[in-house]
Amino acid sequence: MKIHTTVNGLxxxxxxxxxxxxxxxxxxxxxxxxxxxxxxxxxxxxxxAWVDGELVCSCLVPAVQADGAVVxxxxxxxxxxxxxxxxxxxxxxxxxxxxxxxxGMVVAAVDLLERNPEPSDETIREALAGNLCRxxxxxxxxxxxxxAAAELAS
Amino acid sequence: MSTTVVPTRSGVGTSARRVDGIPKVTGAFAYGSDxxxxxxxxxxxxxxxxxxxxxxxxxxxxxxxxxGVAAVLTADDLPARRTFGLEFxxxxxxxxxxxxxxxxxxxxxxxxxxxxxxxxxxxxVVDYEPLVPVTDMEExxxxxxxxxxxxxxxxxxxxxVHGEPDSVEADVWVEGYYETATQDQAALxxxxxxAVPASDGGIDLYVATQWLHVDRQQIAPCLGLPEEKVxxxxxxxxxxxxxxxxxxxxxxxxxxxxxxxxxxxMSYGREESFHGHVHRHPSRTWIRYGAMRDGRLVACDVRLxxxxxxxxSSSPAVISNASTFAPGPYEVPNVRVEGTVVYTNNPPCGAxxxxxxxxxxxxxxxxxDELAKKLGIESLELRLKNALHTGSVLPTGQVxxxxxxxxxxxxxxQAIPMxxxxxxxxxxxxxxxxxxxxxxxxxxxxxxxxYAVGYKNIAYSEGFDDAAExxxxxxxxxxxxxxxxxxxxxxxxxxxxxxxxxxxxxxxDVEDVVVEPATTESGSAGSTxxxxxxxxxxxxxxxACAEIKQExxxxxxxxxxxxTYTYHHRPTTELDEHGQGDPHVGFAFAAERAVVEVDAELGxxxxxxxxxxxxxxxxxxxxxxxxxVEGGTVMGLGLALMEELKLGDGAVRNxxxxxxxxxxxxxAPPIVxxxxxxxxxxxPFGVKGIGEMATVVVTAAVVAALRDxxxxxxxxxxxxxxxxxxxxxxATTTGPAPVPDVPGQKAIPEYxxxxxxxxxxxxxxxx
Numbered sequence: 039m040k041i042h043t044t045v046n047g048l049x050x051x052x053x054x055x056x057x058x059x060x061x062x063x064x065x066x067x068x069x070x071x072x073x074x075x076x077x078x079x080x081x082x083x084x085x086x087a088w089v090d091g092e093l094v095c096s097c098l099v100p101a102v103q104a105d106g107a108v109v110x111x112x113x114x115x116x117x118x119x120x121x122x123x124x125x126x127x128x129x130x131x132x133x134x135x136x137x138x139x140x141x142g143m144v145v146a147a148v149d150l151l152e153r154n155p156e157p158s159d160e161t162i163r164e165a166l167a168g169n170l171c172r173x174x175x176x177x178x179x180x181x182x183x184x185x186a187a188a189e190l191a192s
Numbered sequence: 193m194s195t196t197v198v199p200t201r202s203g204v205g206t207s208a209r210r211v212d213g214i215p216k217v218t219g220a221f222a223y224g225s226d227x228x229x230x231x232x233x234x235x236x237x238x239x240x241x242x243x244x245x246x247x248x249x250x251x252x253x254x255x256x257x258x259x260g261v262a263a264v265l266t267a268d269d270l271p272a273r274r275t276f277g278l279e280f281x282x283x284x285x286x287x288x289x290x291x292x293x294x295x296x297x298x299x300x301x302x303x304x305x306x307x308x309x310x311x312x313x314x315x316x317v318v319d320y321e322p323l324v325p326v327t328d329m330e331e332x333x334x335x336x337x338x339x340x341x342x343x344x345x346x347x348x349x350x351x352x353v354h355g356e357p358d359s360v361e362a363d364v365w366v367e368g369y370y371e372t373a374t375q376d377q378a379a380l381x382x383x384x385x386x387a388v389p390a391s392d393g394g395i396d397l398y399v400a401t402q403w404l405h406v407d408r409q410q411i412a413p414c415l416g417l418p419e420e421k422v423x424x425x426x427x428x429x430x431x432x433x434x435x436x437x438x439x440x441x442x443x444x445x446x447x448x449x450x451x452x453x454x455x456x457x458m459s460y461g462r463e464e465s466f467h468g469h470v471h472r473h474p475s476r477t478w479i480r481y482g483a484m485r486d487g488r489l490v491a492c493d494v495r496l497x498x499x500x501x502x503x504x505s506s507s508p509a510v511i512s513n514a515s516t517f518a519p520g521p522y523e524v525p526n527v528r529v530e531g532t533v534v535y536t537n538n539p540p541c542g543a544x545x546x547x548x549x550x551x552x553x554x555x556x557x558x559x560x561d562e563l564a565k566k567l568g569i570e571s572l573e574l575r576l577k578n579a580l581h582t583g584s585v586l587p588t589g590q591v592x593x594x595x596x597x598x599x600x601x602x603x604x605x606q607a608i609p610m611x612x613x614x615x616x617x618x619x620x621x622x623x624x625x626x627x628x629x630x631x632x633x634x635x636x637x638x639x640x641x642x643y644a645v646g647y648k649n650i651a652y653s654e655g656f657d658d659a660a661e662x663x664x665x666x667x668x669x670x671x672x673x674x675x676x677x678x679x680x681x682x683x684x685x686x687x688x689x690x691x692x693x694x695x696x697x698x699x700x701d702v703e704d705v706v707v708e709p710a711t712t713e714s715g716s717a718g719s720t721x722x723x724x725x726x727x728x729x730x731x732x733x734x735x736a737c738a739e740i741k742q743e744x745x746x747x748x749x750x751x752x753x754x755x756t757y758t759y760h761h762r763p764t765t766e767l768d769e770h771g772q773g774d775p776h777v778g779f780a781f782a783a784e785r786a787v788v789e790v791d792a793e794l795g796x797x798x799x800x801x802x803x804x805x806x807x808x809x810x811x812x813x814x815x816x817x818x819x820x821v822e823g824g825t826v827m828g829l830g831l832a833l834m835e836e837l838k839l840g841d842g843a844v845r846n847x848x849x850x851x852x853x854x855x856x857x858x859x860a861p862p863i864v865x866x867x868x869x870x871x872x873x874x875x876p877f878g879v880k881g882i883g884e885m886a887t888v889v890v891t892a893a894v895v896a897a898l899r900d901x902x903x904x905x906x907x908x909x910x911x912x913x914x915x916x917x918x919x920x921x922x923a924t925t926t927g928p929a930p931v932p933d934v935p936g937q938k939a940i941p942e943y944x945x946x947x948x949x950x951x952x953x954x955x956x957x958x959x
């Protein structure tokens with residue numbers, strides 16, 4: 039079926055299979071492969087994106103639900119050669135290894151800092167509990183969110 | 193090799209930023225599952241629902257008629273060699289007359305869309321005759337039971353006798369039995385890649401893997417192509433941890449691409465991924481230490497059994513590793529080790545971070561704690577008293593010629609302050625075991641402290657020359673000299689390429705360094721595994737830089753200078769009939785301390801803090817090194833507390849991230865990591881690999897802390913809430929597994945002349 043959706047500021051009219059997820063729409067139809075497919079059931083957060091400002095696992099959202107919605111993905115962050123403060127903080131603190139969880143982790147961290155500019159360790163842990171990382175042991179991800187918060191505040 | 197390190201802004205010893213960092217944070221980095229090509233098809237795999245069955249017939253007619261279907265292939269359609277394997281070619285590309293595990297590929301489909309491919313696979317009718325499977329590793333040893341392969345169920349038995357273990361007098365003996373569960377690597381990136389048919393009849397394969405050349409060596413004969421017509425380029429790798437050492441979708445996608453003449457992409461879903469790669473071997477260990485009253489170890493007797501699953505994978509090397517490390521990082525003059533890995537109809541097991549060492553560390557450190565208690569000696573004191581050092585003789589007779597700073601590692605750990613005590617009541621609910629579940633106000637809270645010390649080899653063993661080639665080019669750019677590195681070594685997130693770039697920056701005093709894509713057009717760099725690449729590819733890059741520097745000494749840089757260097761580690765030997773030899777290149781050691789809180793009523797655990805000290809030789813990138821310790825620690829903590837691939841009749845019962853739990857950020861404790869830097873003689877920069885040691889020791893340390901907190905036996909990892917509240921009793925045994933009758937120390941498939949995988953690659957190099 040045909041849907042109209044705005045993704046990262048661009049309007050699209052797409053013909054989607056009713057069984058398709060928003061993640062499949064982003065990756066396979068719109069070529070936005072920054073959102074990753076790692077579990078297909080909303081457990082890992084690798085596909086984190088925003089729908090009308092709400093943080094979602096895009097693998098759990100039917101593509102048809104994006105009809106008339108405003109979708110934002112990791113590709114919307116930063117601009118040109120400039121990284122978003124969260125992206126830069128992930129690099130500065132060594133919070134990236136294989137990087138497969140990173141786009142989703144970055145999106146979830148940006149979402150947290152937009153709501154809470156000075157989160158505590160506990161708040162960060164709760165906010166990122168739905169984003170799995172198998173490489174880092176998470177310590178440097180905590181560091182990255184704190185650093186980004188400080189950078190955004192200054 | 194002598195080296196002069198010129199300090200540069202992001203050279204050796206600095207926390208240089210990742211060379212692949214920016215595309216990874218923006219989402220632009222292309223992983224295997226992100227690849228596509230014009231006019232491409234999707235590949236899909238039909239897998240066996242039976243652990244053991246005869247295939248009577250396969251009817252693909254309906255599937256071939258399916259909408260969008262371009263090809264359906266079964267074993268009958270294979271063009272050339274029908275089996276593959278990392279060490280031995282014992283694994284069918286597609287179920288060939290029989291299937292031996294749940295999840296074994298039986299047919300492959302290519303279609304216009306993934307959904308059409310999936311639907312076509314469902315339309316394939318396979319007539320199976322179910323057979324009685326072997327799903328228990330001790331049952332596999334029974335001579336009268338069913339056989340997984342015609343030649344039996346023994347994959348390899350390693351026998352090590354050192355000193356006179358049968359006539360030892362000891363003041364004190366302790367005996368223990370330990371089990372570890374099957375663990376999954378659970379790399380977030382799925383098995384994925386793209387196969388593109390080439391105009392010369394060959395194939396261009398883009399894939400997430402760990403060793404391009406050993407993949408090609410297995411793929412080419414199965415396609416009936418010469419190796420030069422199979423060109424492999426590394427795709428972005430979303431974590432590996434050993435799971436990508438074995439071929440997954442490579443041969444299947446290539447067969448479909450050659451059949452259809454169109455590019456074929458394959459990417460496993462999470463459930464399929466659990467079936468599509470090998471796992472960490474579950475283990476059963478019977479261990480007995482003898483000591484004198486003063487704590488001096490005099491004997492160690494170990495019986496070890498690993499479940500290798502249906503095919504060999506790297507099990508023969510895993511059992512050898514595990515067996516040679518069996519008495520722990522301690523001097524023991526009299527040792528007997530009998531280590532067996534068996535075939536069963538469970539999913540194949542193979543490489544996973546630690547490669548046999550974590551299972552043994554769990555056993556020997558558990559037994560060392562028991563021994564310390566019995567002797568009335570403080571547990572780390574007992575370890576210090578027996579610690580290996582340079583010059584120590586190992587159970588294989590190997591004399592440690594490199595560094596072995598076991599004492600230094602333990603003493604540095606002792607110097608790390610303990611985390612402060614916390615009040616039992618009045619805390620934020622999230623700080624109790626169960627955390628965000630809000631289930632406690634501090635009732636029945638028990639704190640415990642546990643330690644573990646362990647070790648592992650670096651690089652490949654038993655006579656294997658896993659040499660690494662690298663090419664470095666220095667040229668003049670518009671703003672000064674620039675360098676590039678060409679290597680077939682795989683970067684899978686651990687930071688290898690960043691470290692290689694740091695080496696070039698320091699050696700050639702050039703800031704601008706590019707790492708080119710890894711392809712089989714370069715010579716083999718060996719596997720990215722066994723904590724070997726910083727030593728091996730680092731050594732190759734260092735060697736190439738040294739030759740460029742010689743050239744620069746003759747005059748200023750005008751034309752580009754390119755040098756290729758192949759680095760070999762010192763030679764090692766196989767084990768003789770008594771398990772004696774010089775099998776390992778060198779060793780790295782680690783010690784960790786776990787502090788835990790247990791809610792004794794609910795069996796829930798909060799790991800308060802992990803302190804980690806690792807023998808690194810030389811820290812090349814401090815931030816990257818602590819990242820390896822932190823990540824490796826949390827992975828091993830997963831095995832201590834929650835990670836267990838549950839098998840029922842050979843089938844994986846929890847093949848999802850809903851049911852197979854890996855630690856989240858709520859489970860991960862603060863980790864204090866420090867390094868002991870005693871340069872390893874002969875290694876480039878004195879470096880030792882660091883990827884695995886934390887994982888080797890932390891499972892044992894966490895469970896030791898749980899024992900300390902609860903007073904329970906806890907001889908099984910993971911220690912789950914059922915264990916911690918006493919619903920499930922400790923693992924029991926009727927006695928050590930029998931020692932099988934085998935012709936010698938080698939893997940059984942080798943005696944049968946089955947194709948040698950990696951060995952063949954190395955022999956070809958020697959010719």
